[in-house]
Amino acid sequence: DAGITQSPRYKITETGRQVTLMCHQTWSHSYMFWYRQDLGHGLRLIYYSAAADITDKGEVPDGYVVSRSKTENFPLTLESATRSQTSVYFCASSDGIGRSGNTIYFGEGSWLTVV
Amino acid sequence: GDSVTQMEGPVTLSEEAFLTINCTYTATGYPSLFWYVQYPGEGLQLLLKATKADDKGSNKGFEATYRKETTSFHLEKGSVQVSDSAVYFCALAGGSYIPTFGRGTSLIVHP
Numbered sequence: 001d002a003g004i005t006q007s008p009r010y011k012i013t014e015t016g017r018q019v020t021l022m023c024h025q026t027w028s029h030s031y032m033f034w035y036r037q038d039l040g041h042g043l044r045l046i047y048y049s050a051a052a053d054i055t056d057k058g059e060v061p062d063g064y065v066v067s068r069s070k071t072e073n074f075p076l077t078l079e080s081a082t083r084s085q086t087s088v089y090f091c092a093s094s095d096g097i098g099r100s101g102n103t104i105y106f107g108e109g110s111w112l113t114v115v
Numbered sequence: 116g117d118s119v120t121q122m123e124g125p126v127t128l129s130e131e132a133f134l135t136i137n138c139t140y141t142a143t144g145y146p147s148l149f150w151y152v153q154y155p156g157e158g159l160q161l162l163l164k165a166t167k168a169d170d171k172g173s174n175k176g177f178e179a180t181y182r183k184e185t186t187s188f189h190l191e192k193g194s195v196q197v198s199d200s201a202v203y204f205c206a207l208a209g210g211s212y213i214p215t216f217g218r219g220t221s222l223i224v225h226p
Contacts, residue, residue: 033213040218041218042204042216042217042218042219043159043204043216043219045213048213058213090158090159092158092159097208097211097212097213097214098147098208098209098210098211098212099144099145099146099147099166099208099209099210100147100166100208101147101164101166101208102208103149103161103164104151104159104161104214105160106158106159106160107158108156108157108158109156109157109158
């Protein structure tokens, strides 16, 4: 059972380049999320998706684009990378949200450095 | 909106010491409450959860009780080990909303 996988795990890119972080889950969970983790800020939600072809903004969506053409994939694209987007990015998935108590399952993270 | 407040870290303890990490929340209604743990270089994983008032979640020697009267969900462990060194996140999920995470508390356990 592969679970949720992210790629690449580590990436160095230059300012202004487009970068896509991939996320794949094998559970057919309806919800998928992208978070970034930065010292002093904890986890911040970038975008989420409730189902294929349904996406919505989170707390910090500027500079990012997502798509979800298939239930199992949820790529995150930085259209023109900036140094402030240097961070660790986590993809996650869940069967549901709200007070039903569904667990969120996280990938191992993608370390992105923008130089 | 919903929010979670965790004690700031790092929390530094010696092995076998008692651990408490405080978590309080603000939410309407009756959210579910969670503790997630992040070991170095890894993603977060669920440690324990409670879905209604007075429920106690427990796992790997960790416990937390959902206290509606004090809007708290403090994490405790009677005797920590070096392998418990990690970052701990309190989270809540209320209504039909995306879960809200606290900022995380780093725990460092020395031999």
